[in-house]
Amino acid sequence: MAEEQYKIKVQNVTKEYDLFKTQTEKLxxxxxxxxxxxxxxxxxxxVSFTVKPGExxxxxxxxxxxxxxxxxxxxxxxxxxxxxxxxxxDTSIVAINSGLKKNLTxxxxxxxxxxxxxxxxxxxxTMMDDIISFADxxxxxxxxxxxxxxxxxxxxxxxxxxxxxxxxxxIDEALSVGDDxxxxxxxxxxxxxxxxxxxxxxxxxxxxxxxxLCDRVAWINYGKLKQIGPTExxxxxxxxxxxxxxxxSKKDKKKFETEQKDIQKHFDINKYEQSVIKAETDAHPDExxxxxxxxxxxxxxxxxxxMSWLSKGVTxxxxxxxxxxxxxxxxxxxxxxxFAKPASLFKPTKVLEVPNNRTHKTKIVYENKTKKHHKKSx
Ligand SMILES: Nc1ncnc2c1ncn2[C@@H]1O[C@H](COP(=O)(O)OP(=O)(O)OP(=O)(O)O)[C@@H](O)[C@H]1O
Numbered sequence: 001m002a003e004e005q006y007k008i009k010v011q012n013v014t015k016e017y018d019l020f021k022t023q024t025e026k027l028x029x030x031x032x033x034x035x036x037x038x039x040x041x042x043x044x045x046x047v048s049f050t051v052k053p054g055e056x057x058x059x060x061x062x063x064x065x066x067x068x069x070x071x072x073x074x075x076x077x078x079x080x081x082x083x084x085x086x087x088x089x090d091t092s093i094v095a096i097n098s099g100l101k102k103n104l105t106x107x108x109x110x111x112x113x114x115x116x117x118x119x120x121x122x123x124x125x126t127m128m129d130d131i132i133s134f135a136d137x138x139x140x141x142x143x144x145x146x147x148x149x150x151x152x153x154x155x156x157x158x159x160x161x162x163x164x165x166x167x168x169x170x171i172d173e174a175l176s177v178g179d180d181x182x183x184x185x186x187x188x189x190x191x192x193x194x195x196x197x198x199x200x201x202x203x204x205x206x207x208x209x210x211x212x213l214c215d216r217v218a219w220i221n222y223g224k225l226k227q228i229g230p231t232e233x234x235x236x237x238x239x240x241x242x243x244x245x246x247x248x249s250k251k252d253k254k255k256f257e258t259e260q261k262d263i264q265k266h267f268d269i270n271k272y273e274q275s276v277i278k279a280e281t282d283a284h285p286d287e288x289x290x291x292x293x294x295x296x297x298x299x300x301x302x303x304x305x306x307m308s309w310l311s312k313g314v315t316x317x318x319x320x321x322x323x324x325x326x327x328x329x330x331x332x333x334x335x336x337x338x339f340a341k342p343a344s345l346f347k348p349t350k351v352l353e354v355p356n357n358r359t360h361k362t363k364i365v366y367e368n369k370t371k372k373h374h375k376k377s378x
Contacts, residue, residue, distance in 0.1 A: 006053070009049075010085050010086075012294075012298060014272070015081050016042050018038050043223055044220075044224075049228050055199055058231060061220040071172045082298040104144065105142050109145055114127070130163060134185070173203055173204060194213075202214055210231065216228065276294050
């Protein structure tokens with residue numbers, strides 16, 4: 001069987017957040033044996049899909065459903081908690097709140113983002129005027145980005161992203177803040193991008209834009225992939241859902257949302273893994289090692305975000321050793337002396353400088369306890 005051609009593949013991807021209330025709570029959790037009291041939230045509860053080369057995939061869903069989480073994971077901005085993410089090529093993300101450094105000017109941001117994408121300074125110099133002219137932000141290009149409106153940030157971000165010509169362009173709600181003229185320029189640029197056979201992931205609430213720009217759509221619903229398929233079909237179902245939701249009373253809306261969020265809070269990753277193993281074993285009864293393959297897919301490509309007990313122990317030991325050697329250094333004793341007389345760690349040797357009529361100073365070292373003194377040099 002020929003292997004499926006894809007540009008992006010996400011498989012069994014989850015994202016967990018710890019909902020700490022304070023920084024102290026976060027610090028305490030590092031040292032605590034039992035973290036069960038910290039509430040968890042699963043922004044994604046096992047999402048799988050592929051994006052084919054040259055395809056424009058729309059991602060839709062209500063607020064907080066996990067759209068930005070998945071687009072940030074694909075772009076490599078945040079890591080997934082479990083699952084496999086395979087992206088074949090460079091990505092460039094345009095999002096309202098990502099990518100631009102607010103203390104740098106527009107021009108500096110252009111250079112920084114382009115350098116990060118692997119372009120050389122001379123390539124950037126050649127593109128600079130085009131990027132500035134597309135963004136159309138006038139003299140503001142030499143002002144710090146923190147002084148920009150959200151529309152201006154979006155213009156600059158979009159302009160940089162399309163000019164550095166990535167293989168995959170990810171647009172997260174960035175068109176929603178621009179005005180009509182800029183929006184049309186972006187649509188034209190995206191179409192141009194599509195005609196060049198580049199891959200696009202387009203996250204948006206604007207269903208009309210999605211209909212116009214996307215070949216297929218993924219509907220993410222409270223952390224799960226509810227549906228993926230041809231744009232028309234998925235948008236039709238999504239519209240039915242939003243129409244149903246709008247008709248609910250305020251109380252029922254609240255109840256529905258709370259129920260969904262509760263499912264996300266109580267998601268059990270181990271149960272999910274078992275369900276994937278079962279489904280894959282049922283689908284391929286002759287395959288051996290399904291459990292190992294699934295476990296490797298879940299955890300093989302992610303760094304554990306939480307430290308194991310062994311790592312915590314080793315980190316604590318290293319920290320203690322560093323503190324010990326600092327104290328030994330400050331005390332002025334040798335390590336063997338401190339081991340022989342641990343109390344001396346807190347009784348530093350005194351160094352007195354006695355002036356004399358020679359060209360260098362004479363140091364007389366007094367040991368605290370004995371008050372003996374030794375001439376170190378003369
Ligand atoms: N750093 C974080 N810590 C805790 N929860 C987070 C964090 N980032 C996102 N979330 C939660 O994850 C869920 C998904 O967020 P995400 O931003 O992906 O949603 P979205 O679909 O893009 O929403 P919107 O349409 O409003 O942009 C939300 O409930 C959000 O509160």
